[in-house]
Amino acid sequence: MTESVARSRSLADEAAALDAADPLAGKRAEFDLDDAVAYFDGNSLGAPPKHVAQRLTEVVREQWGGRLIRSWNDGWWDAPQRIGDRIAPLVGAAAGQVVVADSTTVDLFKTLVAAVRANPGRDEILVDAGTFPTDGYVADQVARLTGHALRRVPVAELADAVSERTAAVLVNHVDYVSGRLHDMPSVTDAVQAAGAFAVWDLCHSVGAIPVRLDECAVDFAVGCTYKFLNGGPGSPAFVYVAQRHQAEFDQPLAGWAGHADPFAMEDGYRGSAGIARARAGTPDMLSMLALDAALDVWDGVDLAVLRAKGLALGDFFFQCLDELLPGAEVPTPRDHARGHQISVCDPGGQQTMDALHRQGVLGDFRPPDVLRFGLAPLYTTYGEVLRAVTTLHGLR
Ligand SMILES: Cc1ncc(COP(=O)(O)O)c(C=O)c1O
Structure with missing residues (x-):
């Protein structure tokens, strides 16, 4: 087992534990989301609630x-x-x-x-x-x-x-x-x-x-x-x-x-x-x-809980980057002076994002070289965060 596979396994355990303890986990079922894709563009176009x-x-x-x-x-x-x-x-x-x-x-x-x-x-x-x-x-x-x-x-x-x-x-x-x-x-x-x-x-x-x-x-x-x-x-x-x-x-x-x-x-x-x-x-x-x-x-969503999850998703994103893509350039503040988006600089820019899309990871690209990953606490999971970073790692 290579070192990076071992790291992914322990991150997968951690993602599963975080998802299991997520107080907003039930909210995802209210959205019309295809589980085959990991959606990271809720900061551009939010996902549709099913009843709309x-x-x-x-x-x-x-x-x-x-x-x-x-x-x-x-x-x-x-x-x-x-x-x-x-x-x-x-x-x-x-x-x-x-x-x-x-x-x-x-x-x-x-x-x-x-x-x-x-x-x-x-x-x-x-x-x-x-x-x-x-x-x-x-x-x-x-x-x-x-x-x-x-x-x-x-x-x-x-x-x-x-x-x-x-x-x-x-x-x-x-x-x-x-x-x-x-x-x-x-x-x-x-x-x-x-x-x-x-x-x-x-x-x-x-x-x-x-x-x-x-x-x-x-x-x-x-x-x-x-x-x-x-x-x-x-x-x-x-x-x-x-x-x-x-x-x-x-x-x-x-x-x-x-x-x-x-x-x-x-x-x-x-x-x-x-x-x-x-x-x-x-x-x-x-x-x-x-x-x-x-x-x-x-209805019934506590914004403090929403914020805590958004920050925790971001913290986990950073942790995955640290373990799988150390040295990645990230303009998003590591401290909590951030919204719910993680940006990663990538020389491949749009081409890298296109490759992520082909593998079912939907974020977006902003010039000159920023890949944006929006974290929507009502439906983004920790497992998806790991999938995004693992997929990006596979492209480098
Ligand atoms: C900060 C900000 N302001 C404004 C807009 C867009 O304005 P409009 O809704 O008129 O297209 C966006 C769109 O992404 C935005 O991110």
């Missing part, structure tokens, strides 16, 4: 087909706020501060413009230098439209960079390449101490770690629902506007769905009271209701 297909069939047959136009009054029109209130506990927000609408990109635009408008007399916007591209593109356009300067600043330097010139700071909670978790309390405090507003992108943290928007007194946030919330491909995003900012939330896509009295068909725009003014046009009901169904899997 049936629910969507009911929506199409009974709500769209049976009730026709009446469904708008039977719950469709208010669904963005109702479903926002279902997401609220997952982001540490009291009710009435989250609404589901549009895409993350569109919501970033609405929110960043509103944040800048709420903070007049300042002439710059800061954006996290490692941001997901769409945030940077949107911030650039917002700066052009509002006449602000835009500066890209590494998150570690934001506290020193923010000043009395800064209107708003756009920052990602978890870095999409490295998986690094940025410290929401200290960054928010530093931004606000300079009189600026903090806008957080939660795409890689919602549904992965407990997010504490109210506790951190965050001003604004946006996030997507198709990753760890499993809402389905292209499911609508959400916007959080702290209660204290809602009356002044002056967003640029002032459409009829955010109007105070949409069906009065008034000529002039009057923003709705509360979070509904972050809406723009007619909500995409099929995606919205698929998300609504998908959120059922969170």
Whole structure:
């Protein structure tokens, strides 16, 4: 028996013991997952909860087909706020501060413009230098439209960079390449101490770690629902506007769905009271209701348990790398300042990921050389973690 086979055997025993003791193990059965593949892309497209297909069939047959136009009054029109209130506990927000609408990109635009408008007399916007591209593109356009300067600043330097010139700071909670978790309390405090507003992108943290928007007194946030919330491909995003900012939330896509009295068909725009003014046009009901169904899997889930498992999966990933691929370059922090993704640098890049896919290990690749492995605590197993690292080892 070679040394690496012996190591794999003891890791296999450990994986089996960890899976047997997993308090969330029962959750995996709620998802439509093919056990022949090991799925590590829940940080890009979450897996479908099994009951979503049936629910969507009911929506199409009974709500769209049976009730026709009446469904708008039977719950469709208010669904963005109702479903926002279902997401609220997952982001540490009291009710009435989250609404589901549009895409993350569109919501970033609405929110960043509103944040800048709420903070007049300042002439710059800061954006996290490692941001997901769409945030940077949107911030650039917002700066052009509002006449602000835009500066890209590494998150570690934001506290020193923010000043009395800064209107708003756009920052990602978890870095999409490295998986690094940025410290929401200290960054928010530093931004606000300079009189600026903090806008957080939660795409890689919602549904992965407990997010504490109210506790951190965050001003604004946006996030997507198709990753760890499993809402389905292209499911609508959400916007959080702290209660204290809602009356002044002056967003640029002032459409009829955010109007105070949409069906009065008034000529002039009057923003709705509360979070509904972050809406723009007619909500995409099929995606919205698929998300609504998908959120059922969170019933009874303790976010502290979810976080503990996500970290334990990551720790086990590191242990497997240490034993099977010592020396692998890993940009993800080993300490727990990370979300639920492990990134491994690999010179083969996309080709290595393609080879992993052929062997049933589904992660993804981000340039220049990063293989990403998302760990979704509701369904990822320790056995799959070992399979990913063993398969990668076999390719080297
Ligand atoms: C951090 C972050 N922001 C935004 C987006 C994408 O925005 P949208 O949902 O509009 O495509 C992603 C997509 O992966 C992301 O990771």
